[in-house]
Structure formats: structure tokens, C-alpha cells
Amino acid sequence: MVEIQPYLILSATLFMIGAVGVLARRNAIIVFMSIELMLNSVNLSLVAFSAQLGDVTGQILVFFVMTVAAAEAAIGLAIIIALFRRKQTLNLDEINILKW
Amino acid sequence: MTVESLTFYVLATVAVVSALLVVTRRNPVMSALYLILNFFCLAGLYLTLQAQFIAVIQILVYAGAIMVLFVFVIMLLNLGDERRLSEGISWKKVVAAGLCFALLMELVYVLGFSGASYAPVNTSRAMEIGTVEYIGGELFTKFLFPFEVTSLILTAAIVGAIVLAKRKLD
Numbered sequence: 001m002v003e004i005q006p007y008l009i010l011s012a013t014l015f016m017i018g019a020v021g022v023l024a025r026r027n028a029i030i031v032f033m034s035i036e037l038m039l040n041s042v043n044l045s046l047v048a049f050s051a052q053l054g055d056v057t058g059q060i061l062v063f064f065v066m067t068v069a070a071a072e073a074a075i076g077l078a079i080i081i082a083l084f085r086r087k088q089t090l091n092l093d094e095i096n097i098l099k100w
Numbered sequence: 101m102t103v104e105s106l107t108f109y110v111l112a113t114v115a116v117v118s119a120l121l122v123v124t125r126r127n128p129v130m131s132a133l134y135l136i137l138n139f140f141c142l143a144g145l146y147l148t149l150q151a152q153f154i155a156v157i158q159i160l161v162y163a164g165a166i167m168v169l170f171v172f173v174i175m176l177l178n179l180g181d182e183r184r185l186s187e188g189i190s191w192k193k194v195v196a197a198g199l200c201f202a203l204l205m206e207l208v209y210v211l212g213f214s215g216a217s218y219a220p221v222n223t224s225r226a227m228e229i230g231t232v233e234y235i236g237g238e239l240f241t242k243f244l245f246p247f248e249v250t251s252l253i254l255t256a257a258i259v260g261a262i263v264l265a266k267r268k269l270d
Contacts, residue, residue: 002149002221006108008211008212009207009208009212010145012208013116014116015207016204017123020123020196020197020200021122023196024192024196029128029131029174030123030125030128030131032170033135033170034122036135036166037122037138043142043158044145051149051226051230052219056229059151059230059235060238062154063154063157064246064250066157067254068253070254073166073169073170074169074257074260074261075261077169077261078260078261080173081173081176081177081264084177085267
């Protein structure tokens, strides 16, 4: 008899830990990893509801979220590499050319 | 305490602890390793929900491909000890952590204590829909169009990554 409320609370906890990572860290790669953590917490929530409702649509959506996350990670890391080649730093505080 | 509950609490505790370690380490390689541990815990949690296909795909794609890409990039950029950024505890981080904690308390209240009741998982139905055959059947019939669109997304990502990361020979 599996209840899904603990899974949902765990999903919210992981999401908020990822949000703290995105807001409070200055290293671009750590921010990226925190975004992946947030995406995974949503995946957990989707799979929990899919199991509870008996509908497979949640797991199909998790499949697509993983695909898009993989594409996003590839492009994001390419952007980080290009940025590092230019400015030799990954500190997000120093990447401020768009500031007026 | 049943075996299922114990499994869930062990996996959930390791997942939360490794997530906290991901966002607090100075060395990005250590963060990546703790994130891989977190992904393995999540795969175990998917297995407790009878989602076999998603659990294996989680290990193959997330821990096996995306995190390997992260570790490659960290090592390519050579972010060793000499590039460790000196990040202190500024008031901005305290405010961010406080706001996120407040939102977490609100979410926990809504999900756990506000009287919303969820029916328990029907294990036999969950076992039926978690298999590769069932998901494959749905993915190639009912969800065929999004599936083909993801192939376009991946092609665009490949082209974009190559163009962005290429050294321009001026």
C-alpha cells in the first residue's frame, strides 16, 4: 500500500534545494546542476502521480522532459565553454556585459 | 515499518543529503559526483513506484550521459583547485535560502497537512503501465507526434552545441 504524499513532499524538497542552488551559487556549472536537480524533482512528481492514477501519460511526459533536459544540457555546456574561452571565468558576477 | 517504507525513507534521505551536498560544495567535480548519487537514488525511487522503464532510462540518460558530459566539461575547462571561486555567505544568499525555505514550508503544508487525500497506488496497475512494452506501445501510437518532434529537438541541440563550442579560426 504505497501512499504518494511522501513522494510529493520529497519532490518539493528537492525542487527547493535546486532553487537555492540556482539563486545562491555563483559558479555557472553548479547553477546548471541545480537546474537539473529541479527537473529531476518534477520527474519524480510526475512518476508518482502516474503510478497513483494508473495513467501512463505521466511517464511519457517524463520521457520527453528527459529528452529536452539532455538537449538543454548539451547546448548550455557549449555556451559555458564558449563563455569560458572568452572571459576565462565562470563567476556569474563577472559576466555583466549586458548591464547598463 | 514495512520493507517498502524503509526503502523509501533510506532512498529519500540519501537523495536529500546528496542534493544539499550538490549545492554547497566548492569543487564542481564533487558536486557532479553527489548529483550522480542523487540520480541513482531517484532511479531507486522510480523502481518503488513500479516505473521500470523510467528508472533504467534515468540511469542511462541522466547519470550515464548528461553527468558524463558535465564531468567532461569540468575537466576540459580545468576547474581544479586553482580556479575555486571564493564564495562567502552574503546577505543575498541568506535571503534566497529564507525565501526558498518559506516556499518549501507552504508546499509541504499543501501537500501533507491541508486535508488533500490521495488514493494509494494500485500496484498491479502500476506494474502494468511501467513496463517497456506498454510505454513503447503508447509512445509509438498515441504520442507519435511529440516523439518525432523530440528527434528534431535533438538534431537542433547537436547542431547548436557544435556551432557554439567550435573554435573560430580567424
